[in-house]
Each structure stands twice: as C-alpha cells, then as structure tokens.
Amino acid sequence: MMGSLVRGLQNIGDSALRIIERIGAVVLFLGQILGHSAPSFRRFSLVIREMYYAGVQSLIIILVSGLFVGMVLGLQGFETLQSYGSSESVGVLVALSLMRELGPVVSALLFASRAGSAMTAEIGLMKATEQLSAMEMMAVNPLARVVAPRFWGGVFSLPLLAVLFGAMGIIGGFLVTVVMLGVDSGAFWSQMQAAVDFRHDVVNGMIKSLVFGVAVSAIATFEGFEAPPTAEGVSGATTRTVVSSSLAILALDLLLTAFMMKGWN
Amino acid sequence: MNRATLNTWVGLFVLLGFLAFLMLAFKVGNLSLGGGSGSYDLVAHFDNIGQLKERAPVRSAGVLVGRVRSVSFDARHYNAEVHLSVDAQYHFPRDSSASILTSGILGEQYVGLDAGGDDKMLKNGDEIKLVQGAMVLERLIGQFLFNKAQDGGNDKSSNAKGAP
Numbered sequence: 001m002m003g004s005l006v007r008g009l010q011n012i013g014d015s016a017l018r019i020i021e022r023i024g025a026v027v028l029f030l031g032q033i034l035g036h037s038a039p040s041f042r043r044f045s046l047v048i049r050e051m052y053y054a055g056v057q058s059l060i061i062i063l064v065s066g067l068f069v070g071m072v073l074g075l076q077g078f079e080t081l082q083s084y085g086s087s088e089s090v091g092v093l094v095a096l097s098l099m100r101e102l103g104p105v106v107s108a109l110l111f112a113s114r115a116g117s118a119m120t121a122e123i124g125l126m127k128a129t130e131q132l133s134a135m136e137m138m139a140v141n142p143l144a145r146v147v148a149p150r151f152w153g154g155v156f157s158l159p160l161l162a163v164l165f166g167a168m169g170i171i172g173g174f175l176v177t178v179v180m181l182g183v184d185s186g187a188f189w190s191q192m193q194a195a196v197d198f199r200h201d202v203v204n205g206m207i208k209s210l211v212f213g214v215a216v217s218a219i220a221t222f223e224g225f226e227a228p229p230t231a232e233g234v235s236g237a238t239t240r241t242v243v244s245s246s247l248a249i250l251a252l253d254l255l256l257t258a259f260m261m262k263g264w265n
Numbered sequence: 266m267n268r269a270t271l272n273t274w275v276g277l278f279v280l281l282g283f284l285a286f287l288m289l290a291f292k293v294g295n296l297s298l299g300g301g302s303g304s305y306d307l308v309a310h311f312d313n314i315g316q317l318k319e320r321a322p323v324r325s326a327g328v329l330v331g332r333v334r335s336v337s338f339d340a341r342h343y344n345a346e347v348h349l350s351v352d353a354q355y356h357f358p359r360d361s362s363a364s365i366l367t368s369g370i371l372g373e374q375y376v377g378l379d380a381g382g383d384d385k386m387l388k389n390g391d392e393i394k395l396v397q398g399a400m401v402l403e404r405l406i407g408q409f410l411f412n413k414a415q416d417g418g419n420d421k422s423s424n425a426k427g428a429p
Contacts, residue, residue: 045268045272048271048272048275049271051275051278051279052266052271052274052275052278055275055278056274056275056277056278059278059281095293099289099293099294157278159282160278160279160281160282160283160285161282163282163285163286163289164281164282164285166285166289167285167288167289168285170288170289170293189292192293193292193293193294194322194329196293196294197294197320198290198294200320201294202286202289202290202293202294206286
C-alpha cells in the first residue's frame with residue numbers, strides 16, 4: 001500500500017521533471033539558434049526560401065479560416081447582441097476578439113500544425129538520412145545552415161499570417177453582418193474604430209503573434225533536430241511538435257494577456 | 266522552384282501582410298497620421314467617478330476631444346483625481362465644466378466637457394473647477410425613497426391636521 005503510493009508519487013515527480021527538462025532544453029536550443037543566426041542574415045535568400053514554405057504555403061488555410069472565423073463571430077455576436085438591442089456593436093465584438101485573441105492564437109495553432117509539423121519532419125528526416133552528419137563532415141554547421149533559416153522564416157511569417165487572419169476575419173464579419181444581416185455599415189465601422197485602440201489592441205496582438213512565432217519555430221526545429229533517427233522517431237517528433245506547441249501557445253497566451261491587461265507594470 | 270519565383274511569392278506575401286496591417290491600423294484601429302499631433306493635460310477632482318476607466322472618452326457636445334489618461338485617489342482631499350488628455354487642436358475656456366456621464370443605459374461612462382464663457386483658455390496642467398461627479402444608482406434610489414417617504418409623512422400629517 002505504502003509502496004505503491006510512493007511509486008505513484010515518484011511517477012508524478014518523474015514526469016514533471018521530464019517536462020521541465022524538456023522546456024529547459026528547448027530554451028537552451030533557442031539560445032543556440034540565436035547564436036548561430038548570423039549566417040542566415042548574411043545569406044538572406046535562405047530565410048526567404050523558408051518563408052515561402054512556412055508562410056506563403058500557409059496563406060490559403062489562414063485566409064480561409066480567418067474568413068470563416070470572422071463570419072461565425074459575426075453570426076454569433078449578432079444573435080446575442082440583438083437581444084440587447086445593440087446589434088450595431090457587433091463590429092466591436094468581431095474586431096476586438098480577432099485583434100486581441102483569435103487572430104494571434106488561431107493563426108499560431110494553424111501555423112503549428114501546417115508549417116511546424118513540416119519543419120520537424122523535414123529536419124528529422126534529414127537527420128535520419130544522415131544529411132546533417134554529412135554537413136558536419138564538410139564543416140558546415142547544421143544549426144546555422146538548416147535550423148536557423150527555418151526558425152527565422154517561421155518567426156517572420158507568423159505575425160504576417162496573424163495580421164492577414166485578422167483582416168480576413170473582419171472582412172468575413174462585415175460580409176455576414178452588414179451585407180447579409182443588414183447591420184448599418186457606418187455604425188459597424190465607426191463603433192469598431194471608437195473601440196479598437198491601435199497600441200493596446202493591434203500592436204499587442206502583433207507582439208503576441210511574434211512570441212508565438214518564436215515558440216512554435218523553436219519547438220518545431222528542436223523536435224526535428226533531437227528526433228531519434230528512425231521512421232518511428234520522426235513521426236513521434238512530428239506529433240510532439242503539434243501537441244507541445246499548441247500547449248505552449250495557449251499557456252503563453254494566458255501569460256501575455258495577463259501582462260497586457262495589467263499594462264506591463 | 267527557382268529563386269526569382271520564390272522571391273516573387275515571398276514579396277507578395279510580405280506586401281499582403283503589410284497591407285493587412287495598414288488596414289487594421291487605419292480602418293479598424295483608427296490610427297491617424299499627423300492630425301493628432303499632440304495633446305495637453307487637464308486635471309479634475311470628482312467626489313465620485315462611478316465606473317470611469319482609464320482611456321475613457323472625453324467628449325464635448327458629443328464629439329470625442331480626448332481621453333482619460335489616469336484615475337487616482339487623492340489622499341489629501343479624499344476624492345478622485347482624474348487627468349484628462351485633450352487633443353491640442355481643441356481649447357476650452359477657463360470656466361468650462363466637466364461632468365461624468367453615461368452613454369446609453371448600459372453604456373460606458375465618459376467625461377463631458379461643457380464650454381464656459383471666459384476669454385482665457387485652459388492650459389496644460391490646469392484644473393477644471395466646475396465638476397459634477399457620476400450618478401450612482403443606489404444613491405439615486407435612496408434619494409428617491411427618502412423623498413417619497415418624506416412626502417408620505419407630510420401627507421399623513423396634513424391629513425391628521427385636517428381630519429378633526
């Protein structure tokens with residue numbers, strides 16, 4: 001009885017320690033990437049290439065989901081606000097929820113599953129097929145040549161994607177509420193403009209998506225780089241990328257929101 | 266894929282993102298260039314500010330002329346000290362009055378500025394002397410009940426006098 005209790009406690013402690021160790025390893029890896037970033041800025045075409053694969057190829061899914069999310073927000077907000085007789089404020093609801101939360105968070109989640117998993121699989125497979133070791137043999141540092149450009153490509157792409165997501169969402173909300181449901185277009189825009197503050201809402205949303213971009217790219221490249229060099233290892237690493245970056249996005253979002261609500265003081 | 270097409274696509278992507286950012290900044294966030302060149306501060310002391318928050322609008326004749334910069338408790342006078350930052354293009358006479366009003370029934374609270382007739386204008390850091398604090402619902406109801414009870418009492422006493 002006592003023994004199994006102690007063993008259960010040990011299991012909890014063990015997994016907790018392993019999670020903390022993992023987080024620490026990702027942060028150390030992030031530091032290593034930053035240390036090896038200089039070459040990717042000297043040869044910026046490497047980063048542009050990764051921006052194509054991470055950013056441009058995620059455009060369609062981001063734009064379409066942004067439109068749908070905005071439309072759903074418009075419909076739901078209209079339904080609820082109408083019972084208070086203030087359906088004109090639906091523009092405020094759509095814009096604020098998109099700027100503050102949904103834009104950065106949903107686009108980061110989509111980015112993690114669309115581009116982050118691809119990053120992990122690519123690097124993991126390069127490791128499994130010993131391309132990374134081959135580079136090392138040629139005195140090319142794989143961190144500088146393979147990992148850092150992918151990291152920066154992701155970091156630059158995500159804020160742009162989040163902004164596009166927000167803009168598409170507002171267009172979607174406009175289409176549903178103004179064009180379909182007949183909310184006054186002047187009230188829609190003017191109430192939105194009165195409520196949305198550039199620094200507190202738009203810029204803070206951008207800061208959030210920048211932080212998410214760093215987190216997702218660091219986790220994705222870390223999982224790929226540390227993946228066991230087998231087919232199984234790569235598939236496990238890809239899954240872990242999506243799971244842990246989604247968790248990281250949501251946890252960081254809570255932290256950042258708490259700080260931003262308090263006004264950084 | 267060769268480098269030229271890659272660059273074109275990424276360029277398009279960055280341009281699109283930038284346009285979306287501009288749309289969010291100007292069409293949604295109402296950021297204005299130049300026009301709002303600066304602002305000056307005014308102070309007002311209210312006995313009760315109700316639900317007034319930082320960044321609440323300051324309106325005159327219903328038009329947005331500034332925002333509430335900070336709300337703090339004045340420990341010397343035991344009232345609320347409100348700093349208003351008013352757009353530099355608007356000037357108000359020295360005897361203007363500030364009151365805390367509510368937009369709509371469930372709306373947000375804002376500071377309303379009513380211009381006075383003085384020749385001199387309020388400058389940065391000046392205090393608005395004429396103030397009217399927020400209406401607190403409980404006090405209004407309390408006042409109403411008190412008046413009602415007083416009226417009832419008067420009626421009864423006058424009846425009592427008239428009866429014999």
